[in-house]
Amino acid sequence: MMPPAMTLPIILFSVCGFLGLAVMAVALGSSRRATPVLYGGASIVSLVALIASLIQLVAGGHVTPGLTLPMGVPWIGVHFRLDALSSFFVAVIDLGAAVASLYAIGYGRHEHEPLRVLPFYPAFLAGMNLVVLAGDAFTFLVSWEFMSLSSWALVMAHHRDPGNIRAGYIYLLTASFGTLCLLLAFGLMAGPAGGYTFETIRTAHYSGWVAALVLALVLLGAGSKAGLVPLHVWLPLAHPAAPSHVSALMSGVMTKVAVYAFIRVVFDLLGEPSWWSSMVVLALGGVTAVLGVLYALIQQDIKRLLAYSTVENIGIIYIGLGLALAFQANGVTAGTALALTAVLLHVLNHSLFKSLLFFGAGAVLSATGERDMDRLGGLIHRMPVTAFTFLVGSVAISALPPLNGFVSEWMTFQAILLSPNLPQWGLKFMIPAVGALLALSAALAAACFVRGFGITFLGRPRAQAAAQARETDRFSQSAMLLLALLCLLAGILPGVVIDALAPVIQSLIGGRMPLQGNVPWLSIVPIAASRSSYNGLLVFLFIAASAWIAALAIHRFASHAVRRSAAWDCGYPDPSPLTQYSAGSFSQPIRRIYGATIFEARERIEMPAPGDTGPARFRVDLKDLVWDWLYAPIAGIVNFTAGRLNHLQFLTIRRYLSLVFVALIVLLLVLAIWM
Amino acid sequence: MDVIVNLAPQAGQMLLVLLLAPLLTGFVRIVKARLLRRRGPPLLQPYRDLLRLLRKEAVLAENASWLFRCAPYLIFAGTWVAAALIPTFGTGLMFSWSADLIAITALLGSARFFLALAGMDVGTSFGGIGSSREVMIATFAEPAMIMIVFTLALIAGSTQLSTIAGFMLSGGVGLRVSLGLALVALTMVAIAENARIPIDNPATHLELTMVHEAMVLEYSGRHLAMIELSAMLKLLLYVSLIACVFTPWGLAPDGAGPIPHFIGIGAYFLKLAVAGTLLAIFETSIAKMRVFRVPEFLGAALMLGLLAALLRFMSRSF
Numbered sequence: 001m002m003p004p005a006m007t008l009p010i011i012l013f014s015v016c017g018f019l020g021l022a023v024m025a026v027a028l029g030s031s032r033r034a035t036p037v038l039y040g041g042a043s044i045v046s047l048v049a050l051i052a053s054l055i056q057l058v059a060g061g062h063v064t065p066g067l068t069l070p071m072g073v074p075w076i077g078v079h080f081r082l083d084a085l086s087s088f089f090v091a092v093i094d095l096g097a098a099v100a101s102l103y104a105i106g107y108g109r110h111e112h113e114p115l116r117v118l119p120f121y122p123a124f125l126a127g128m129n130l131v132v133l134a135g136d137a138f139t140f141l142v143s144w145e146f147m148s149l150s151s152w153a154l155v156m157a158h159h160r161d162p163g164n165i166r167a168g169y170i171y172l173l174t175a176s177f178g179t180l181c182l183l184l185a186f187g188l189m190a191g192p193a194g195g196y197t198f199e200t201i202r203t204a205h206y207s208g209w210v211a212a213l214v215l216a217l218v219l220l221g222a223g224s225k226a227g228l229v230p231l232h233v234w235l236p237l238a239h240p241a242a243p244s245h246v247s248a249l250m251s252g253v254m255t256k257v258a259v260y261a262f263i264r265v266v267f268d269l270l271g272e273p274s275w276w277s278s279m280v281v282l283a284l285g286g287v288t289a290v291l292g293v294l295y296a297l298i299q300q301d302i303k304r305l306l307a308y309s310t311v312e313n314i315g316i317i318y319i320g321l322g323l324a325l326a327f328q329a330n331g332v333t334a335g336t337a338l339a340l341t342a343v344l345l346h347v348l349n350h351s352l353f354k355s356l357l358f359f360g361a362g363a364v365l366s367a368t369g370e371r372d373m374d375r376l377g378g379l380i381h382r383m384p385v386t387a388f389t390f391l392v393g394s395v396a397i398s399a400l401p402p403l404n405g406f407v408s409e410w411m412t413f414q415a416i417l418l419s420p421n422l423p424q425w426g427l428k429f430m431i432p433a434v435g436a437l438l439a440l441s442a443a444l445a446a447a448c449f450v451r452g453f454g455i456t457f458l459g460r461p462r463a464q465a466a467a468q469a470r471e472t473d474r475f476s477q478s479a480m481l482l483l484a485l486l487c488l489l490a491g492i493l494p495g496v497v498i499d500a501l502a503p504v505i506q507s508l509i510g511g512r513m514p515l516q517g518n519v520p521w522l523s524i525v526p527i528a529a530s531r532s533s534y535n536g537l538l539v540f541l542f543i544a545a546s547a548w549i550a551a552l553a554i555h556r557f558a559s560h561a562v563r564r565s566a567a568w569d570c571g572y573p574d575p576s577p578l579t580q581y582s583a584g585s586f587s588q589p590i591r592r593i594y595g596a597t598i599f600e601a602r603e604r605i606e607m608p609a610p611g612d613t614g615p616a617r618f619r620v621d622l623k624d625l626v627w628d629w630l631y632a633p634i635a636g637i638v639n640f641t642a643g644r645l646n647h648l649q650f651l652t653i654r655r656y657l658s659l660v661f662v663a664l665i666v667l668l669l670v671l672a673i674w675m
Numbered sequence: 676m677d678v679i680v681n682l683a684p685q686a687g688q689m690l691l692v693l694l695l696a697p698l699l700t701g702f703v704r705i706v707k708a709r710l711l712r713r714r715g716p717p718l719l720q721p722y723r724d725l726l727r728l729l730r731k732e733a734v735l736a737e738n739a740s741w742l743f744r745c746a747p748y749l750i751f752a753g754t755w756v757a758a759a760l761i762p763t764f765g766t767g768l769m770f771s772w773s774a775d776l777i778a779i780t781a782l783l784g785s786a787r788f789f790l791a792l793a794g795m796d797v798g799t800s801f802g803g804i805g806s807s808r809e810v811m812i813a814t815f816a817e818p819a820m821i822m823i824v825f826t827l828a829l830i831a832g833s834t835q836l837s838t839i840a841g842f843m844l845s846g847g848v849g850l851r852v853s854l855g856l857a858l859v860a861l862t863m864v865a866i867a868e869n870a871r872i873p874i875d876n877p878a879t880h881l882e883l884t885m886v887h888e889a890m891v892l893e894y895s896g897r898h899l900a901m902i903e904l905s906a907m908l909k910l911l912l913y914v915s916l917i918a919c920v921f922t923p924w925g926l927a928p929d930g931a932g933p934i935p936h937f938i939g940i941g942a943y944f945l946k947l948a949v950a951g952t953l954l955a956i957f958e959t960s961i962a963k964m965r966v967f968r969v970p971e972f973l974g975a976a977l978m979l980g981l982l983a984a985l986l987r988f989m990s991r992s993f
Contacts, residue, residue: 562735
């Protein structure tokens with residue numbers, strides 16, 4: 001076994017490996033071998049980094065010495081460090097990367113222009129790893145921008161498809177805005193002395209308004225990358241536009257890098273939070289969770305549905321972060337530890353099931369060429385493995401026991417139940433309301449995934465392509481089966497994961513959840529056994545045993561005869577598959593109830609005039625209020641200003657020179673008055 | 676020996692709920708019939724129906740998948756496990772710590788998830804309409820239930836149902852505003868979750884407003900028997916839940932001998948009879964509402980639950 005001190009160099013070598021693969025992709029060109037070789041290579045390299053980070057995590061709070069490389073800005077250098085928090089996120093990134101690369105060995109063969117994907121894919125993996133390894137603000141920001149740009153290139157891989165150019169443009173704008181916010185936040189923290197390393201920043205003390213400003217900037221910067229409402233608009237455009245294994249990484253992993261940035265700055269660098277900051281985070285998280293899943297419920301495109309569901313899960317994660325902040329501001333270490341563990345557990349869980357679901361959507365896409373659910377259906381017969389794994393992912397993301405999504409939500413609920421002791425009245429109002437929003441989003445998520453799975457995989461095929469679909473290749477299948485297994489394992493053995501997270505929590509807040517390894521029967525006990533406990537393993541075994549015993553007894557003693565016949569449907573089955581419930585009709589009740597205000601959903605029936613033989617039409621009009629109220633005005637203002645400034649381009653040289661002169665005078669005047 | 680003593684109430688409970696569930700349904704049907712001045716089916720008719728269904732062959736639609744065949748057993752298993760963890764006659768359930776009230780709510784959610792999927796499997800319009808409305812109802816009922824759980828957990832200091840029941844039994848609770856709100860909300864949720872009037876009518880087919888029956892329309896034989904039995908178990912589960920939290924009298928405490936347990940069983944029968952009668956009276960005295968009125972009904976339950984939880988967050992004395 002390698003010593004923990006070696007882990008940082010090994011992970012950095014893996015990053016070099018990724019960069020080498022990117023260069024190799026260019027060198028190999030469009031050779032037929034390039035796809036399996038590169039994705040196989042990426043899979044192995046990420047596996048190495050994953051093992052190294054797990055060793056670091058198991059070794060506990062052991063902090064390896066950082067590395068300083070003489071690159072970058074001369075007087076700062078490039079710092080890398082690997083503490084418990086970074087190693088957890090390296091593990092999440094490289095687990096996702098390893099499985100996505102395995103999936104892509106098969107899936108990548110469907111790519112028409114592999115050179116638009118292959119070089120950027122390992123670069124993207126390298127970028128994400130570098131962000132969490134960075135030990136100073138400069139390295140962090142450069143890596144962050146590298147990650148953004150390489151993922152932008154991947155979003156633009158299919159730039160000829162309609163809508164993708166716009167998606168890439170909006171993504172680029174939001175990413176630049178996010179980096180700008182983070183740049184200002186680090187600038188504020190470094191202060192005029194320019195102490196850019198995290199060690200210096202951590203020891204510094206900040207006055208109230210600086211801390212508040214940094215928090216706001218980090219919320220904007222990291223939140224825009226994570227997809228926090230109202231900064232989420234790029235996410236459902238960009239994530240589905242990329243190839244599916246990249247969509248999985250962007251949704252499942254890159255949003256987690258943004259969560260890392262938030263945790264690193266707020267819990268590690270900034271010092272003691274104030275209680276009102278938790279109010280902001282809680283409110284944003286609650287709104288994001290519910291709005292995200294409501295948007296997901298009205299999507300017809302399966303990949304956009306999954307992207308909006310990512311927004312919802314980010315909301316759940318931020319609810320947990322808000323709770324942790326509230327507890328920490330009041331010095332309740334047990335509560336902080338519980339809420340933060342729930343957050344990190346959900347980070348891991350979401351990376352598992354969201355990757356799984358995007359893989360499934362990618363398999364459907366490559367088998368049928370369709371992303372529109374209303375042209376799919378009945379795929380459970382033709383794609384059994386994809387259907388089964390997608391079902392596992394759907395159950396997990398709907399927070400249903402005994403799978404893993406439930407555990408993290410259960411722990412968040414337990415953290416909420418600890419909070420009535422907090423003294424602030426604002427929190428006493430806010431936390432139960434956010435709890436209701438969390439419960440609402442969980443129920444809506446279940447509805448969303450009944451719809452997503454049911455319309456896509458069940459029923460009868462709605463189009464020819466769905467009727468002729470074939471099961472996906474072995475590599476993709478094994479990647480999906482692996483993730484489904486991990487979802488189950490994390491669901492029935494959550495205690496193991498919680499104990500593995502303990503060093504991370506310990507290093508961040510100086511406290512941890514009680515040790516779960518000693519609890520009998522592998523239960524998890526967040527605070528005390530008399531308060532609450534949950535045992536995923538037993539629940540799983542009970543359900544499996546009851547179902548098995550019931551089925552066995554009935555088949556043995558009663559009847560096991562089966563007859564196939566036409567569907568009953570109250571005696572009037574219709575042969576046309578178009579009479580089935582569609583994605584739009586399934587969400588109609590929810591759209592009417594929730595969407596009437598949130599989306600200004602209006603249903604219209606256009607009847608032809610009497611005597612006209614034309615068909616009647618049913619139309620639904622939806623509005624995206626975030627877009628209409630926030631982004632459209634901003635875009636309007638920018639357009640207007642640009643139009644007004646446009647004539648500056650057509651001046652004579654004389655006027656340009658005088659403009660420069662005036663500008664110089666004004667700047668000097670400002671400087672003189674300022675000093 | 677210790678294990679057997681510990682296991683006995685748990686095993687007894689599992690068998691009891693399974694055996695009693697059809698009886699409660701039959702009882703409600705009889706009382707309803709008598710209130711309508713009909714004679715109604717015999718008390719044991721649900722047992723006969725189940726046995727008859729079990730012995731018949733299962734007719735499957737041509738394009739029914741494996742999910743359609745597995746779902747009845749999974750739904751039954753989820754509901755049974757949930758029902759086995761709710762104290763009926765004694766609080767000393769051996770495995771009560773394996774799932775608390777939040778997990779029990781979520782277990783019922785899992786059962787519903789598979790039921791809604793099964794409704795969509797054959798690809799008929801009736802199945803789709805049922806599933807779509809079922810999940811719509813769930814989007815209100817589940818958060819309302821979680822709010823009720825919050826209220827109870829904050830009063831008893833635990834989400835473990837046995838502990839909550841034990842706390843209620845200890846008598847130090849008294850009358851509380853939040854408990855009253857929670858009771859009303861829980862009753863409304865229970866009515867909606869069990870597809871009773873005014874949300875849904877368990878006795879109809881071929882009605883456009885039906886929800887539960889529309890989902891299971893394609894089922895027959897043993898599969899239908901499993902689904903019917905799960906529905907009966909769910910009714911019993913909600914009655915037991917309300918009974919053990921709000922009327923815990925007669926519950927045998929943890930580690931009690933056989934005699935308190937027998938008293939507990941007697942008290943439980945009494946509670947079931949009262950609850951069944953009340954349900955029948957309520958159902959005969961109210962008309963079914965149309966489906967887009969349901970959000971108002973359940974929205975009220977959600978608001979009551981939220982109000983109760985807020986009161987508990989504000990002050991310990993409510």
